Amino acid sequence: MRLDKYLSEAAVASRSESSKAARSGKITVDGAAVKSAAVHIDPEKAVVYYCGKKVNWRKFTYVMLNKPSGVISSTDESGRTVMDILPPEFIKMNMFPCGRLDIDTTGLLLITNNGPLAHELLSPAKHVDKTYAYTCEPAITEEQRVKLEKGVDIGGHISAPAAVELFSGTKGNITIREGKFHQIKRMFEAVGSKITSLERIAFGPLVLDESLERGGWRYLTEEEEKELTSVGSKN
Ligand code: URA
Numbered sequence: 001m002r003l004d005k006y007l008s009e010a011a012v013a014s015r016s017e018s019s020k021a022a023r024s025g026k027i028t029v030d031g032a033a034v035k036s037a038a039v040h041i042d043p044e045k046a047v048v049y050y051c052g053k054k055v056n057w058r059k060f061t062y063v064m065l066n067k068p069s070g071v072i073s074s075t076d077e078s079g080r081t082v083m084d085i086l087p088p089e090f091i092k093m094n095m096f097p098c099g100r101l102d103i104d105t106t107g108l109l110l111i112t113n114n115g116p117l118a119h120e121l122l123s124p125a126k127h128v129d130k131t132y133a134y135t136c137e138p139a140i141t142e143e144q145r146v147k148l149e150k151g152v153d154i155g156g157h158i159s160a161p162a163a164v165e166l167f168s169g170t171k172g173n174i175t176i177r178e179g180k181f182h183q184i185k186r187m188f189e190a191v192g193s194k195i196t197s198l199e200r201i202a203f204g205p206l207v208l209d210e211s212l213e214r215g216g217w218r219y220l221t222e223e224e225e226k227e228l229t230s231v232g233s234k235n
Contacts, residue, residue, distance in 0.1 A: 003029065003048070004037035010057040011089035012050050026051045060114035061093060062225055064206060067109045068214040073100040082109060085215050098122065099179060099203075107132070107200035108208040110228075111217070117229060121204060124178060128231060131175040131202040132184055136193045139169025144191040152190035154180065159187050173201070204231045 004018040013021060018037035025033045028049045029041055041048065048055040063086070067073070071080045075096050082097050083090065090111065098110040098118040112118055121128050140148075145166055151158045163175040174184055185195045201208045205227035212218060220228065 001041060001043045002037070003027065003034065003039050003041050006041060006043050006046075006048065006057055007037070007050060007055065008089075009093050010055050011087065011093060012055050014092075018050075021051060060112060060117070061090075061095060062114070062220040062228065063090070063095065063111040063217050064209060064212070064220055064224075065097075065109045065111055065217040066208060066212040066214050067101055067106055067200075069104050069106050072103050073097045073109060082111070086111065086217060101200060102182065102185070102198070105132075105198045105200065106214060107198075108203050108206060109200070110203060110206065121228075121231065122179060126231070127177045128204040129175050129177055129202065130179065130200060130204075131173055133171075133173050133199045133201050134184065134188075134195055135171050135197045136188050137170060137196050138193055140166070140188075140191060140193050141169070142166070144193065145172075147191050148174065148187055152187055154183065154186035154190055159183065159190075162187070170196075175202075204228060 003022070004015040007013045007018045008015055015037070018027070021027050022034055022037040027034050027037065029039070029046050031047070043057050043059070048057070065082060065086065067082055071082050071085060073082055075081055075083050094113040095111050096113070098112055099122050101107070101109055120126055145164045148164045149162055151161060157180065159176070160178050164172060166172040176183060184198060188195050206220070206224055209218065
């Protein structure tokens with residue numbers, strides 16, 4: 001991989017910044033200064049320093065975002081997207097949201113550039129659990145809770161079994177494995193209620209970090225990365 005691409009993927013410097021830095025002898029590869037950022041390096045093995053700081057390049061990057069309301073999850077629509085509230089380098093690193101949350105849904109959204117893993121995590125066959133804290137109006141009863149768990153008609157589709165925990169008639173957690181458009185909102189409508197707020201609090205092995213404010217993000221820890229990638233590799 002070209003050194004300038006490596007540095008841009010590591011969100012360290014743009015390609016033009018890299019060539020300037022190389023010309024001024026500010027980049028070393030395996031202990032020796034390089035004169036050009038166009039040199040090719042082995043990204044898995046090279047030890048690169050940029051302006052005296054060791055570069056931490058990873059093949060894939062994983063970020064947990066606490067999505068605020070009012071931004072859309074896709075990258076390709078006009079309107080404010082989740083990528084607009086993240087560092088611009090992430091776009092250069094080909095990062096994208098793994099799955100979609102409605103514009104008014106908040107909470108855990110994984111942002112990554114690991115396309116094959118994202119595909120696996122979103123595949124219905126993988127059965128990745130997604131848990132949401134909800135509020136609804138009017139309140140639902142135990143009977144409606146059971147219906148939601150067993151499966152309801154959301155318009156030509158019977159929802160797959162879910163888990164619903166009631167904290168009160170209007171508050172609870174719901175865990176689903178599917179990811180149909182407006183799935184939870186449609187499930188509640190099917191039992192005669194309406195979702196008034198929805199926050200994703202878990203996605204597979206990832207649990208929303210409560211210390212992240214809305215719009216806040218952080219890289220996944222090594223442990224989280226390991227758990228996530230092992231979900232991807234399970235059949
Ligand atoms: N179900 C919904 O209705 N909306 C979401 O954003 C996620 C799940």
